[in-house]
Structures are given as structure tokens and as C-alpha cells.
Amino acid sequence: MRDDAVDVALKIAGSIVRPLVYTTLSLPAVIVVASSFTAGDDLRFPPEGFSPRWYMAAFKSDMFMGSLWTSTKLAFVTMVLSLTLGMAAAFAIDRRSFPGKHAFRTLTLSPLIVPMVVLGLGLLQFLAWMRLNQSFLGLLIGHVLITLPYVVRTLNAGMVLFDRTLEQAAMNLRAPPSKVFRRITLPLLAPAFVSAGVFAFVTSFGNITLSIFLGFARATTLPVQIFAYVEHNYDPVLAAVSTLVIVVTLGMIAIVEKLVGMEKVA
Amino acid sequence: MSIAQAGSAPAPGALPASPADTVVSLCDVRKTFGDFVALEKLSLDMRKGELLCLLGPSGCGKTTTLRIIAGFLEADSGHVFINGQDVTALPPYKRDTGMVFQSYALFPHMTVAANVAFGLENLGIPRAERNRQVDDVLTLVELNDLTHRYPRELSGGQQQRVALARALALRPAVLLLDEPFSNLDAQLRTRLREELRRLIDRVNITTLFVTHDQEEALMLSDRIAVMNRGRIEQISTPENIYERPATRFVAEFIGRCSILEGRANGGHFVSKAGLRLPIDAAPGDVTLIIRPEYIDVASPAVTGIVADARVIATSYFGALTRIQLSVEGESLMMEKHFSAGRKPKVGDAMQVVVDPKGIRVIPVSAY
Amino acid sequence: MPVADATRSPVGAGGRAAARSDPALLLLLLPPLLFLLAFLVVPMAGLLRASFSEGSRPYDVAGFSLQHYARLLLDGYYLGVIGETLLLGLASAIISLVVGFPVGYSLARLAPAKRRLRLVIVILPLTLSLVVVVFGWLVVLGRNGMLNSIMMSFNLVERPQRLLFNRAAVLVVLIQQFLPFMILSVMSVVTQIDPALEQASANLRANRFTTFRRVIIPLAMPGILAGLTLVFILSASAFITPRMVGGARVQMLGSLIYEQVTSLLNWPLGSAMSFILLVLTLLLTMGVNMALAVRLTSTRAEQHAR
Numbered sequence: 028m029r030d031d032a033v034d035v036a037l038k039i040a041g042s043i044v045r046p047l048v049y050t051t052l053s054l055p056a057v058i059v060v061a062s063s064f065t066a067g068d069d070l071r072f073p074p075e076g077f078s079p080r081w082y083m084a085a086f087k088s089d090m091f092m093g094s095l096w097t098s099t100k101l102a103f104v105t106m107v108l109s110l111t112l113g114m115a116a117a118f119a120i121d122r123r124s125f126p127g128k129h130a131f132r133t134l135t136l137s138p139l140i141v142p143m144v145v146l147g148l149g150l151l152q153f154l155a156w157m158r159l160n161q162s163f164l165g166l167l168i169g170h171v172l173i174t175l176p177y178v179v180r181t182l183n184a185g186m187v188l189f190d191r192t193l194e195q196a197a198m199n200l201r202a203p204p205s206k207v208f209r210r211i212t213l214p215l216l217a218p219a220f221v222s223a224g225v226f227a228f229v230t231s232f233g234n235i236t237l238s239i240f241l242g243f244a245r246a247t248t249l250p251v252q253i254f255a256y257v258e259h260n261y262d263p264v265l266a267a268v269s270t271l272v273i274v275v276t277l278g279m280i281a282i283v284e285k286l287v288g289m290e291k292v293a
Numbered sequence: 294m295s296i297a298q299a300g301s302a303p304a305p306g307a308l309p310a311s312p313a314d315t316v317v318s319l320c321d322v323r324k325t326f327g328d329f330v331a332l333e334k335l336s337l338d339m340r341k342g343e344l345l346c347l348l349g350p351s352g353c354g355k356t357t358t359l360r361i362i363a364g365f366l367e368a369d370s371g372h373v374f375i376n377g378q379d380v381t382a383l384p385p386y387k388r389d390t391g392m393v394f395q396s397y398a399l400f401p402h403m404t405v406a407a408n409v410a411f412g413l414e415n416l417g418i419p420r421a422e423r424n425r426q427v428d429d430v431l432t433l434v435e436l437n438d439l440t441h442r443y444p445r446e447l448s449g450g451q452q453q454r455v456a457l458a459r460a461l462a463l464r465p466a467v468l469l470l471d472e473p474f475s476n477l478d479a480q481l482r483t484r485l486r487e488e489l490r491r492l493i494d495r496v497n498i499t500t501l502f503v504t505h506d507q508e509e510a511l512m513l514s515d516r517i518a519v520m521n522r523g524r525i526e527q528i529s530t531p532e533n534i535y536e537r538p539a540t541r542f543v544a545e546f547i548g549r550c551s552i553l554e555g556r557a558n559g560g561h562f563v564s565k566a567g568l569r570l571p572i573d574a575a576p577g578d579v580t581l582i583i584r585p586e587y588i589d590v591a592s593p594a595v596t597g598i599v600a601d602a603r604v605i606a607t608s609y610f611g612a613l614t615r616i617q618l619s620v621e622g623e624s625l626m627m628e629k630h631f632s633a634g635r636k637p638k639v640g641d642a643m644q645v646v647v648d649p650k651g652i653r654v655i656p657v658s659a660y
Numbered sequence: 661m662p663v664a665d666a667t668r669s670p671v672g673a674g675g676r677a678a679a680r681s682d683p684a685l686l687l688l689l690l691p692p693l694l695f696l697l698a699f700l701v702v703p704m705a706g707l708l709r710a711s712f713s714e715g716s717r718p719y720d721v722a723g724f725s726l727q728h729y730a731r732l733l734l735d736g737y738y739l740g741v742i743g744e745t746l747l748l749g750l751a752s753a754i755i756s757l758v759v760g761f762p763v764g765y766s767l768a769r770l771a772p773a774k775r776r777l778r779l780v781i782v783i784l785p786l787t788l789s790l791v792v793v794v795f796g797w798l799v800v801l802g803r804n805g806m807l808n809s810i811m812m813s814f815n816l817v818e819r820p821q822r823l824l825f826n827r828a829a830v831l832v833v834l835i836q837q838f839l840p841f842m843i844l845s846v847m848s849v850v851t852q853i854d855p856a857l858e859q860a861s862a863n864l865r866a867n868r869f870t871t872f873r874r875v876i877i878p879l880a881m882p883g884i885l886a887g888l889t890l891v892f893i894l895s896a897s898a899f900i901t902p903r904m905v906g907g908a909r910v911q912m913l914g915s916l917i918y919e920q921v922t923s924l925l926n927w928p929l930g931s932a933m934s935f936i937l938l939v940l941t942l943l944l945t946m947g948v949n950m951a952l953a954v955r956l957t958s959t960r961a962e963q964h965a966r
Contacts, residue, residue: 028367028384034868041762048763048843049781051836055796056788058806062799071804116692123685131689134696141704142897142941144914145934148921149703152710152931155719172699175692226787233789235900240921250791257795257904266799269792276787284780365859385862398860402878411874412864459864 056273063266070263081267091268094252098232101163101248105170105231106224112171113178113223120179121186135179138172146173147240154241161242169241170234174227181226185219218286225279233276314341315377316499317362317467322371324357331357333523334371339467344493344500348510349520350546355503358520359469362501364388376466386415391460392469395476397452399444405431405455406440412463430462434492449477450485457489461496468493468500474509486513507547511535519543535584541655544582549615551588551625553581557654566622570598570652578657585615585628587651591644598647604637618645704938711932718927728932738916742936745913748827749896752834753888756842759835760887764846765876769855782840790837794904797833798824801905825907833905834895841894842887849883850876882952889948893941913937 030038058072066076085091116135120128138146150169151160159165193215197207213220235250242251249272257265317339324332332354339345347355360366362373364385372381380388391412400408406427413423431437434454444452453473460468473489474482490513493500504510510517511531518528519542527539538544541552555564557574562581564570572581591599602625606617614636616627627645637643706721714723732738767775767782785793800806801823808820823829853876861871877884899914906912913933920930 028364029382029387030384031386031867031869034384037868037872041766044759044762045766048759048839049778052785052839053781054800054806055793055836056784058799059792059796069804070799070802072799072806072809112692112695115688119685119688119692123682123688125685125689131693134700135692137696138700140893140941140945141700142893142914142934142937144897144899144917145707145938146700146703148917148927148930148934149707150699151921152719152721152927153699153703153706156706168699171695175696179692229787233787233792235789235791239918250789253789253791253795254900254904257791257798261798261802265795269789269795272789272792276789277784280780280784280787363859363863365862384867385859386865386867390863392860392863394856394860396854396856398854398856400857400860400875400879411861411866415865415870459860463864 059266059269060273063263063270065263065266068262070261070266074263081263082270084264085267085271088264090256091249091252091264094247094249095268095271097247098249101166101170102228102232104167105174106227108167108171109174109178109227110220110224113175113182113227114220116175116179117182117186121183132179136176139176143173143236144240147237150237151240166238166241166248169237170231173234173237174230177226177230178223181223182216182219185216185222189215221286222283225283229276229279233272315339316341316375317501318372318374319358319362320372320374322358322361322368322373324354324361324366324368330523332361332368335523335525337518337525337528339499339501341499342497343515344490344502344513346502346504346510346514346517347520348504348507348517348546350505352522353520354523355505355520356471359392359471359501359503362388362467363390363392363469389463389466390469391463391465391467393453393456393460393471393473395471395473397444397456397476399452399455399459401444404441404443405436405447408444408455409459409462412459416463426462430458433461433496434458450481453477453485457492461498464498466499468498470500470502472504473502474504474506482509489513511547519546521546537653538582539655541580541582544653544655549585549626549628551583551585551623553583553623555579555581562654564621564623568600568621568623570647572649572652572654574654575656580655580657582653582655583625583647584651585626587648588618588625588627589629589646589648590627591646595646595648597649600645600647602643602645604639604641604643606639607637609636618643620645707931707934707938710928711935713928713931716926716928718925721928728929729936731929732932732936741911741913741916744911745896745937746940748831748834748902748912749892751831752838752895753842753892755831756835756839756891757884757888760839760842761846761884764843764883765850767843767847768850768853782843785837786840790900791904793837794833794901797829797836797905801829824905825909827906827910830902830906830910830912833901834898837898837901838891838894841890845883845887845890846880849880849886853879881955885948885952889945892944896941897937 062070062072062074063081064077064079065071065074066078066080067074113135116131119125120132120135125131146169150165150172154160154162154165154168159168189212194207194211197211198204202210233250234248235254238248238251239254247255249268253265253268253272315338317337319335319337322332322335323330335354335358337358347358349355357366361368362375364380364383364387368381372379374380375389400411403411409427409430410423413426418426427440428437431440434457436451436454436458439447439451444455447455453476456473474485477485486509502510502513511534514531516528517531517534519526519534521542527534527543529537529539534543535547538547544550545552553562553564553568553570555562555568556577557572557579558576560571560573562570562572562574562579564581570581589595589597600620602618602620604616605619605624608615613628613630616629616637618625618627625645625647631637710721711728712724712726713721714725714727715721716728732742763782767778770778798805802808803820803822805823807823808817811817812820857875857879858871861875862868866874896912897914898912899918902910902912903915903918906915914937917930917933917937920926920933
């Protein structure tokens, strides 16, 4: 079609900007993975040769493997706690009426709007006052705090879409409330649960800002370890470790994609 | 191949040879979506001032045709002419059409007046003149007192009038209506149909109307193009379409009818089940179409072909009762008013008379 | 009957205002509520309190003094940092809008099959650890990194350029980091705009540009504002990025707070900075929300016609 000049310009601009954006968004991750396979001694792109030596180095490093274990443990416990608290909150919001419900809902989502450095410092001072700073528990509290909003939001969205008449049908078919919950409600809400759980895990696993503030002297999390390392050194073992993080994250996201689809998340 | 009435289809590439008052002309337009053929070599001419209806079941290609004229779809091949100009390569905003969408598509962030003025602004009409034209067209649709309202504050019928006004404000060469009544409830629909017809007559604008509702088509159109599977089966006046359907599809899609398949040989017709009727037709396989109003209960006063029948089913519709009859192995349909207590019952035997003027013969080659 | 008895059934209907006599509700409500009050509200209050402290050391919350705020708001250096933070935040927000809007719009209008892959690419950076993403940029922009390698091999430069540790690099990384939020925000709002409106606009003689200007953008405004707000807040609060990518040369409020807390150990000053940051972000959010509310009831649109 013979379009106006300004429309042609728009089309051209669009076809340049869009691929550029997609490329830029994928660039860091791709580069990190690529340069982790270098056979050389320093971090460069394109990498020199192809070798898994830096992965060996990473796996041999107690420092990195220790922090990997810490991160995984922390993320898992965070996920469980966050899901529990979040489920309670989501059920209260979705299925009950009480004064101040709107305020409560806002409260559950508010950790999202507070800048993380502010949260970090505030929590650090509070935990220090409670003698809980530099402890696993303190770190855990912080992680649950920042993952709670995602969990509540995801579970709520799932509940809003949930068809109550299915529960009524089950009751009509002589199922007592506990059975309805177990056989109907929970299974149908499962995708939302998995989705929320995975996001809690991934958010906790990758978190750095809060984790630095609530730092834990005896064992650091992996992202904090990477951050500390990169301040003084700059070698390919970082790329290998970072790739491990990418793999773990991607793996979890793939689970969500399979079960729920990306659209529901966004 | 399409069966056109007045105005022949021009050869591909040539300017339309039709009379000078042809407003819209489609020339061998073909459109496919992947493997699906939406339109097969469609040709169509619209005369100035006429209201043409594209009628057909969903998937027949009527909406596709509308969108190709408006420019939202590009034909795979063929040409579109508006007022003699080849617009096939023009984007929609360069075509002289005014469209009313099924959902009305009123801009929710603009008032009624702003909605109507939108097109005029894009044409560069200065403000004072624009306001005058907006007033005029809103007066036409009787919505002057609602100019400052937003679409969400209006009823369905009012929204439709705004959508109409918005399209008419540009005085387009052709008005395109995409199933404009499907969003409204039945009573409103009937009233608005009449209002629409009056409005279009008053403005005397060439209008193309897409619908799947045959009642609407019969009532509103100057001509109807019955479409099926990407082609036009028949294009003619409503009376012609109803009384003289060109194909079996048209006969079955519009109104109700009885269908008899069989063979004609000179002066007789014999149906597959063996029903004989004295029909004059060229020898060969034929399909007979009989509208239900041409079958009546036999009485001395009525002349025609008499036959013995048995009642299979009855359906009551108030003003008339529809009776399904078995006549010598064939199924015939009769519609007639029976006063209270006189309605035939299932299983009754009766004599019926068929008016030969109501029997339409369709050679099977025309399917 | 289970349905009528909200206490016994977790499957109660949502319309009963029987909060006080409903033990199940309390069981559901109290844990998250107490958690949030204890670990969100109280620490924030503590932060506010600490910012008015007389001392300048960790755990110091004695007395009352405005000295920290005075320092921040009157000292040229700190004002400069606040200004830099606001500037980078604003630039990041605006550029990510310009770049992200086309992507968000096209995602909204794309068929589901094509949309999936692109959506994954958009969401992925959000889920990766920030430190990994920023590290990736270090490799891209570093001395031996991708960009330098490409430029050298095309003979655009003779020596590797110093691309890192300046404002532009920080801005680029900030934009890339938060672009997905903008894209998703735009996508979400454009999805709600009926495509028929764009067709109607074209039928009314508006070319694509005019359609964007007069139909799509006004209707997408809530999403645009939400995206701008979000990206601004996230960018202004950033600390890892300016620290890793900007080094000592680019100071933002976030990295300054980190310094105060970990190396300078002046927690009260850090608290004051945090509070200023918090107030800025809250003010912005509230301002945008109010502007949006006003828009919905405005009569400005009708001035178009008259």
C-alpha cells in the first residue's frame, strides 16, 4: 500500500528499534555464557578457544560452591515461607470481607514500591537492634519480605480467575468442605501456586541488593559472592558461575512456562 | 462464476465498462488466508444510491469483501475501484469510504462531538466549518443534545447513531455497515432498521451492508448479493431472490422451502421417491423449490396440483402454523393460519393443492 | 450447610462481613499482617527515627537533630548526587519509554504464537540475578569486551576504548535493566485497546502516525505513566549498577547509601538519605496517581471539538 511518508518512517523506525531491543535484552546473558567457555586466562569477547576449565575451577571453588548451596537453601526456605504467608493473605483477600481489606492488600504489595536500598538499611537497623543482623534468619526475613508481594499478586490473580461454581458443584455431589478444598480448589489453583513459588525462588536466589545489606558473615549468597569477587578480580570463573545462575533461573522459568505460560505472569 | 445482474464485470486490469453511475466496483478479487480461500474471483458493481446487502452464513466471505473495499485487507489479486479510481494500492485512510463497525468502535476518550469531528479534522477542514458540519450531521441522527457526552454514557442505539454520524460526516462515496444490528436486542433492532433505511434514503448515499440475518436483508435492501464459500450465488432484488432463487443454496438460505430432487423429461417431473408432478422443463436432473405459501389445503375454490398428504409434524407460530407433510414419500412444508381448533394433528390425512406458479425449477448443473 | 458457615469451610463466599467472629479469617490474616507490620512498617519507622539521630555511628539512635538532613540538602556535593540521581532516573524513564513503546505495542498486537518467544526474551532479564546482568555488561563494554572487539575488527578505532565508568554506560545499563517493566506496562494497556478503534481511525482518514497520536497514545496513557513511574523509581534507587558500571565516577543516591552503611558506617546519615529517596519515590507515585485520576474526569478532550 502506498503509505504516507510519516508512516513509512514509523515502520522503518519500528523495524530497527524492535530487533535492537530484543538483542540488547538478551545480550548480557548471551555474552556471559559465551565467554565462560574460554580456554584463555582472561575475560574477553570473543573468547579464546573453547574449554570447560573455568567450570572446573568454579566447581572446585569452596567459596562459590558454598555460596551456591547457601543461596539454594535460602531460596527454598524463602519459597516455602512466602507461599504459606502469601496463601493466607491471598485467601483472606479473595474470600473474605473485612474492614480495611483494601489497606491490607496495599500493605502486602508495598515492599515493591519501597526502594530496595531503603528496605535494606531499614531492616538492617531493625535486625541489628534485635541482634539478628548477620544471621540466616535475618536474611530469610528480608527475602520473604520482598517475595511476598509477588506471591500474593500471583495467587490473587489465579483466584480471581477461579470458577466458584466448580466448588458448588462438588458440594452438590456430596463432597465435604475439606474434600472440596483438597480435590477441587487446590489442584485447580496449582498452576498459580507453582508460578508463585517459582518466582519466589528465583527472586530470592538472584537477589543481591538486599542480601548485601543483610549480609551474613559466615556464609554469603552466590550473587553477593560474585559481587564481592568482581570488585577485586575479573576473571572467567565469574562467567562460569554466572552461567550457573542463568541455568538455574532458566530452568525454573521453563517450568512456569510449561505449566502456566508466560502471559499469565506478565 | 458469479451471477451478476445489472452491470457486467470488467476484464481484469481494464477500467469498468459499466454505466457512469457505478460507485464501487470489484474486479476478480481473490483472497486467501493460508490454505483457506475466502474469496474466489469476486466481481461486483454498486450503483449510485443503492443499498446493497451482502448476505450469507459465517465464513462466506461477506466481511472479507467489506474489509477489502475499506482497505483493511489486501486482495491477493484483482482490483477495487471507487468512483472510477483504482484504489487497490491505497491504504484505508486514503479511501473514500465511511465504515460503521460491528462494535461501533467509538473513541472512548472523546466526546460525541469530538468523535464525529475526528474525520473532518484529518481532512484538514477548518474549525468553524467543521463545527457546522458536525452540528448538521448530529441533527440528522437526532443527537444534538448529547454532543458533550462520552460513549460510555450512551445507550446501544445512541452509540450506533453516533457511529453512523461519524461515518456520514465525511460524505463518503460509499457507506459500509458491518452487521450493525447484531449488538442490539430484538425489539431495538426492528425499530432501528426502519430508522436506518429512512436515514439512508434521506441522505441518498450508496450503502453496502453485511449481515447474516435474511429478514434484515429482505427488508432493507435494494439488491441482495447472497454469498456462499467465497462466491456470489445470486445478486438481485429481494423479490427476485425470494421468488426466483437461482440455486438451491439461495432457496434454502432465504425463507423456507420444500425441496424435491428428481428428473424432468419434457412435460413431467418425477422425484426420487416417485412423486409425479406435471412440470414443463428441459429434460435432465433438476431440483424443485416450493415456498410454503404456495401449498394449501385442497378446496374446490383453489386450483392447482392436488395430492394426498399425511401430517408428520406441526409447529405453532401464532400468525401461522407450519405443517410438515408426507406426500408420496416426499416431505413438503406448508405454512398457513388455522383458526382455533382447526389445526391438523400429527397423523391426519388431508388433501393439499400446490400452486404451479410457485414451483421453481433449478437445473442441477447450476447446483 | 457448608456454604453458609464461613467458619467451617475455607470455601466461604467473599461477601460476609463477619470478621470479628470468624476464627478462620484471623488465622489467615494475622500471620502475614504481623509479619509485614514487624518487618516492614516498624523498620521504616526506625529508619525515620534514626535519620534524626544526633550521632553518626551504627546503632546510634539517640537524641534529635536535623544535622544529617541539613548536610544532605545544603551541601553542594550531596545536592549534586541527588541531582545526578534524579537526572539519570528521568533519562532512563524517558528513553526506555521511547524505545520500549514500539516493542510493547507490537507485543500486544502480535498473534500468540509469535508473542511467546519475544515475551520470554523480555521477561528473562527480570528474573536473572542483577549482578549477572551487570556483569554481562562489563564483559560487553570492557576493554577486551564485545563492543571493543567489534570496533577494532572493523577498524573503527585503533585502541580499545574506555566505554565503562562513565555516565553513559550507567544509563545504558539502567535502561536495559528496567526496559522490560516498561514494555510489559505498555503491552498490558495496549492489549485493552480494541483494534477496531485503530481501524475506525484509519477509516476516518487518519494515517498511522495520527492514529498513534490521537487514539492509541491517549488511551494508553495510564500504562505509559505507570511504566515511567516504575522505571524512574527503580533507576533512581539503583546501587549495584552505578557502583559496578560507573565506579567512583558516577555517584547515585543508592550507591552513596551503601557506602555510608558499609564503609563509612554513618548509619544515621545513610538513613536520612534513604528517607529522602523514599519520599521522592512516594511523592512521584502519588503525583502520578492523582494526575491519572484527574484525567479520567477531565473535560479536556471535548475541547478538541469546539
